Structure formats: structure tokens, C-alpha cells
Amino acid sequence: MSDADAYTRLPYPGLAFPQTHPDRLALLAILHGLEPAPPERARVLEAGCADGLNLVAMAAHSPGAEVVGFDLVEPALGIQAAAELGLTNVRLEQADLLDMREWGEFDYVIAHGVYAWVPDAARDALMALVAGCLAPQGVAFVSYNALPGARLRTMLREMVLLHAGEQAGLSERVDSGRELYEFLAPWAQDRPDAYGAVLASELERLRRLPKPLLAHDDLGARYDPVWLRDVARHAERHGLRYLADAEPAELRSDRQPPGVDEQLDALAGGDRVVWEQYADLLAGRAFRQTLLCRADAPLDDVIAPARLARLWFRASAAAGIETEPGGESERDDSGGNGSSGPSAVERLALAHPRAFGFDELHETLGEPDPAALAAQLWEAFRAGDVELAAAPDRHVAVAGERPESSLVARWQAARGPELTSLRHEPVRLEDPLGRLLIRLCDGTRDRPALVDAVIAQVGEGLRLTLEGNPVTDGEMVRGQIAGGLEANLEILAGLGMLRA
Ligand SMILES: C[S@@+](CC[C@H](N)C(=O)[O-])C[C@H]1O[C@@H](n2cnc3c(N)ncnc32)[C@H](O)[C@@H]1O
CATH class of the missing domain: 1.20.5 (Single alpha-helices involved in coiled-coils or other helix-helix interfaces)
Structure with missing residues (x-):
């Protein structure tokens, strides 16, 4: 059975992968000194995109982006979704890596779950594709089963x-x-x-x-795990180089037990790939998501906190929620600047889950020295107290007067429980009422109109039971629907399903 037959007979499910999103790739590129294209206006290519829904969600949530994907098996579901959603910024095609087609220039190139599952020739064609179409400051995402794990x-x-x-x-x-x-x-x-x-x-x-x-x-036809070192060497033969791992948490200070980083520094002698290879051995790592850039890109491996001035920040937890016993309350609350105001982390924790741009946070805190604030935020990120982002939120933390869900989620909610949030995360929503609400939140309905619209669906699209009996008249449950609406909208907002 050929690869195409295998994937046609048993299609690979289309999920959103946040680690492949330009937001994520741009974040890591910025931290490492590159000037990547803004995610909102990015040109994106995905090789081996399966049904293409990862790309459809990207295109729908960033109308200024231009998104192209191809797969050995026609991405039929994605093509259907793009057509039904009227998206003109996404193109999905059936194509074989081995055809070595010219696809143009892209800021971000994605190949998730392809490299270690295809024959050597296709693996090499993938690297050649990345080398041939990556923009000068572009970022490629290549994931694979990794050795030794x-x-x-x-x-x-x-x-x-x-x-x-x-x-x-x-x-x-x-x-x-x-x-x-x-x-x-x-x-x-x-x-x-x-x-x-x-x-x-x-x-x-x-x-x-x-x-x-x-x-x-x-259990597919091919399963060829590789060492990171060999992927990096393969990339080098194509004029590319290792940039970083796609997981920002790998940059945190708690990634290794205390003292291990220093030992790895000594073992690796300044070679980041060798450093990572030792870390993989320690962790028994079995999967890697590697970012690559052009070999001549102006990469700087030493992360300068000043680069944080281009980012957005969110506390990892709300104020009052301590992640470790004694954690927050025992910390210095001078903000590191000797002033008596709240620290950046405290300010963010009070506003959690809202994210702040650097300038807005700088202004809010009245911190006179931007470099000191950047250094403070970098340390807070390294300690796991703050999350970083390369783009502002596309979703709201609290439902507005006329809540609006994303077009993609509305399309998906009509089909089943697998949805994509505006954070580009897969969300499985089993609750039919939740899915109906997503479909009804199109930005035109206020709360009374939402309740009326839900009631109208009871016994039709929405099957409910009351004390074990099916509800045939929606008016019987108007009180419960109205009473639970705010809590349900709060859940949808928390899942990142409502648009900013
Ligand atoms: C393991 S799946 C991963 C799919 C998707 N990227 C994901 O991570 O969910 C591998 C994909 O690569 C595609 N593929 C395999 N060989 C290919 C080739 N020579 N050219 C293009 N796509 C290929 C398969 O059809 C399949 O959709």
C-alpha cells in the first residue's frame, strides 16, 4: 500500500497545532535576534498539511496572512472549509514533496510530523524545499521522532x-x-x-x-527517528541552521535540575546542538520540534532582554493563586527598582488573563527604565511566572455585549466537538449547548437574543432533558438557559473562543 493510499483509507485528523503558528515561530525568532515577519501579515507554507485545517484556522484568524499548504493526499476538508468560509487567503493543493515544485518565498514553513515518516528522498526534498523558499529572516518548523528516546x-x-x-x-x-x-x-x-x-x-x-x-x-510504513545532531547537519548541507526548539518553556531556568546547565555548558563547549543532544539523552527525549533559519541569518544565541520590548506579556496565574507554597507572597514586591509600586508580575497577575504590550505595561507601572523592566520580565519568564507572545490576543477574556466567536469555530461547531480556539489551540467541546452558543455568537445577538435563539432550538437542533424526560417546549427551560448563560459565555471566553 502506498503512503497516499494509507492516508486516504485512514485520514489523519485535522487539528490546530499552536506550536506551528507564526505567533510562536516569531516569538522564538525575535528572542534569538531575528526580525521575522509580523504573524498578521505572514506568508506561510505547510508541507504535509493533511486535511489543511491547521492552515484554514490560521488564515481565518489572520486575514492579512497568505497561507499555502499541500499534501500527498488532497486536503479535501480544508478546501471545503476555505470555500464555505469564503477565505481568499488560503490555498490548499494535492502535491508530492518529490515533485520539487517551486512554491515562492515564505516567512514561515511548517512540516509537522513529516520528516521522520517519509523515505530518505522525501526527507531530503523537504529540506531542499525549506532552503529554497525560506525568506532571509524566515523560520521553518520541522518535527520528528527523536533519538535516543x-x-x-x-x-x-x-x-x-x-x-x-x-x-x-x-x-x-x-x-x-x-x-x-x-x-x-x-x-x-x-x-x-x-x-x-x-x-x-x-x-x-x-x-x-x-x-x-x-x-x-x-505503526505506519516508515518510522525513522533521528538525532537532533543529524537533522542540524542535514539542514547545514542545505544552507540552513538550527535556530531553537519550538517550545518556549525550554528557555526557562527550571528546565534542568540546578547545576546541570553549567555541566552541559562545559560538555558542549559552546555548541548549542551538542548541548541539546546531551539534554535529550538526560531526558530520554523521543520527539522534537526544531526551528531552522537560513545559515546566513543574523542569529544571536545569547538572548538579550532588550528584545522583549517587541513582545506581549501575560501572568502564568491570576493574583492570589500561588503556584508554589510561599511563592508570590515571599517575593520582593519592589519590582526590582526599589519603588513601592507593584512589580510587573503582580500587575500582570492582577489583570490575568489579559496580556499587555511592553509599552502599555511600561506606562502602567511608571517604571522609568525600559531596560530594567525588560530584564525583570525576562527573569519572570525564566522563572515561569510570565508567558511571552509575539502578537496581541485575538480573543477576549470576558464576553462583550454581542459576543462573537471565530468563523472557523462556528463552522466546526456545526460538525462536531473538535474546535480551534483563537489561541490556535485544539478544543474538544462535547457539550451540545456550548457548541450551539458558539454558532449563535455571531456578533449580532445580545444576551436576551441569545437566550431566545437557544430556546428556539430546543427540541430541534438542541436535545435537552428535564428530570429524565425530553424537553419539547423550550419555554419550559427558559429560566435555566437564561440563568446559565453568563457562566457558559465565561467558559467560552476562557477557552479562547470569543473574538477581540
Ligand atoms: C503523520 S502525518 C502529519 C500530518 C500533519 N502535518 C499533522 O501533524 O497532523 C504525515 C503527512 O505527510 C503527508 N506526506 C507523506 N509523504 C508526503 C509527500 N511525499 N509529499 C507530501 N506530503 C506527504 C501525508 O499524506 C500525511 O498527511
Whole structure:
């Protein structure tokens, strides 16, 4: 069975991946000294985009962006969504990496879950594609199964292939895999040594995977995990270089136990890739999301806090919620500047979950020295107290007078529980009332109109029960619907579903 057949028979589900969004890629590029294109006006290319819904959401939420995606299997659902939503800034096509087509120049190039699952020729074509179309200050996202951690996954994969037999198709492999995992799980649980513990945690991951993910990610035709060092070398052969990991938390000071960073510094001798390779060995890391840039891009590996002046900031938790015992209250509240006003973290925590731009925060705090504020915010980020963003929020923290959900979420809510938030996160909303509200929040209805519209749907699109009996007349539940509306809107706002 060819790769295209396998993905056609068992389609890969379309999810939003926040780690591939230009917001995220721009953030890491800025921190490392690049001047990436603003996410709102970015040109984005995704190779191996599956059904294309990751891109459709990006395009819908950033009308000024230009988004292109292709996959070996036609991204039919994404094409349908773009047409039905009237999006003119997204183009999705069926194409093979091996065709080596010229796609133009892009600020951000994404290849999520492709590199380690395709033959060597396609892997090389992917790197050539990135090298050929990345803008001078552009960023590419390439994710893959990583060594050394994926060795264990390889062991279980190979055992499933043996168990299923050489002739087994993809579905049979999944069935055989599940059979083997069930056989192994109690045994691994009872084994009181390190092998049992490692096996048990890997089996737990495998047993939770939905069928298409288990089939393609772990049991597909190819599964070739790689060392970061080899990906970096491959990138170098194409005139590219390692920029950073896509996860900003990797830059936090608590990533390693105390003292380990210094030991890794000594071992790596100033080579960031080698440093990361030692860290992967320590962590037993099995998956990587690597950002690449052009080899001649003016990258600066030492992060200067002054770069934070271009970012937005949000507290990791609301004021009064302590993440560690004694954490917030025992800290110096002078803001690091000797003044008696609130520190930047406290100001952000009071406004949580609202994000502030640097200038707005600077003005609010009356902190005279922007460099001191930037340094303070960098330390707060490194300590895990503040989150950074390269773009302002697209969603509101509190529902407005006429709440408006995103067009994509309205389209998705009419089809099922898998939605995409304006934070570009996948949200699974099982509650039919929540999904109906998303569809009704189109910016034209105030609260009384929303209640009327929900009531009109009771017994039609919305099936409710009262004391075990189906509700046929919406008026019977008007009080409950009206009484619960604010709480439901609050939930939708908290999930990032309502537009700014
Ligand atoms: C594991 S899936 C990942 C899909 C998606 N990017 C994600 O992360 O959810 C790999 C995707 O790569 C696509 N693919 C495999 N070989 C390809 C090729 N030669 N050219 C283009 N796409 C390819 C598959 O069709 C599939 O959609």
C-alpha cells in the first residue's frame, strides 16, 4: 500500500497545532535576534498539511496572512472549509514533496510530523524545499521522532509488526498493536524494576492514542527517528541552521535540575546542538520540534532582554493563586527598582488573563527604565511566572455585549466537538449547548437574543432533558438557559473562543 493510499483509507485528523503558528515561530525568532515577519501579515507554507485545517484556522484568524499548504493526499476538508468560509487567503493543493515544485518565498514553513515518516528522498526534498523558499529572516518548523528516546518506541513498534505478521494492513497492525499492549500492560505494571516502569509509561501513551494517530505515527510504513545532531547537519548541507526548539518553556531556568546547565555548558563547549543532544539523552527525549533559519541569518544565541520590548506579556496565574507554597507572597514586591509600586508580575497577575504590550505595561507601572523592566520580565519568564507572545490576543477574556466567536469555530461547531480556539489551540467541546452558543455568537445577538435563539432550538437542533424526560417546549427551560448563560459565555471566553 502506498503512503497516499494509507492516508486516504485512514485520514489523519485535522487539528490546530499552536506550536506551528507564526505567533510562536516569531516569538522564538525575535528572542534569538531575528526580525521575522509580523504573524498578521505572514506568508506561510505547510508541507504535509493533511486535511489543511491547521492552515484554514490560521488564515481565518489572520486575514492579512497568505497561507499555502499541500499534501500527498488532497486536503479535501480544508478546501471545503476555505470555500464555505469564503477565505481568499488560503490555498490548499494535492502535491508530492518529490515533485520539487517551486512554491515562492515564505516567512514561515511548517512540516509537522513529516520528516521522520517519509523515505530518505522525501526527507531530503523537504529540506531542499525549506532552503529554497525560506525568506532571509524566515523560520521553518520541522518535527520528528527523536533519538535516543524513540529507541524504546522502535522496540515496541517492531514487536507489533512481528505480532501482526508481514502481510498485515494498517488497520490489522492497529488491532494487533492494541492486543499486544493489553497483554503487556498488567505485566509491565507488576514488574517492580526500572524496565517495568519505562514500559508501563510508554504503553500508557500508546493505549491512549486514537486509531489514526497510532496507525500513522507509530505503526505506519516508515518510522525513522533521528538525532537532533543529524537533522542540524542535514539542514547545514542545505544552507540552513538550527535556530531553537519550538517550545518556549525550554528557555526557562527550571528546565534542568540546578547545576546541570553549567555541566552541559562545559560538555558542549559552546555548541548549542551538542548541548541539546546531551539534554535529550538526560531526558530520554523521543520527539522534537526544531526551528531552522537560513545559515546566513543574523542569529544571536545569547538572548538579550532588550528584545522583549517587541513582545506581549501575560501572568502564568491570576493574583492570589500561588503556584508554589510561599511563592508570590515571599517575593520582593519592589519590582526590582526599589519603588513601592507593584512589580510587573503582580500587575500582570492582577489583570490575568489579559496580556499587555511592553509599552502599555511600561506606562502602567511608571517604571522609568525600559531596560530594567525588560530584564525583570525576562527573569519572570525564566522563572515561569510570565508567558511571552509575539502578537496581541485575538480573543477576549470576558464576553462583550454581542459576543462573537471565530468563523472557523462556528463552522466546526456545526460538525462536531473538535474546535480551534483563537489561541490556535485544539478544543474538544462535547457539550451540545456550548457548541450551539458558539454558532449563535455571531456578533449580532445580545444576551436576551441569545437566550431566545437557544430556546428556539430546543427540541430541534438542541436535545435537552428535564428530570429524565425530553424537553419539547423550550419555554419550559427558559429560566435555566437564561440563568446559565453568563457562566457558559465565561467558559467560552476562557477557552479562547470569543473574538477581540
Ligand atoms: C503523520 S502525518 C502529519 C500530518 C500533519 N502535518 C499533522 O501533524 O497532523 C504525515 C503527512 O505527510 C503527508 N506526506 C507523506 N509523504 C508526503 C509527500 N511525499 N509529499 C507530501 N506530503 C506527504 C501525508 O499524506 C500525511 O498527511
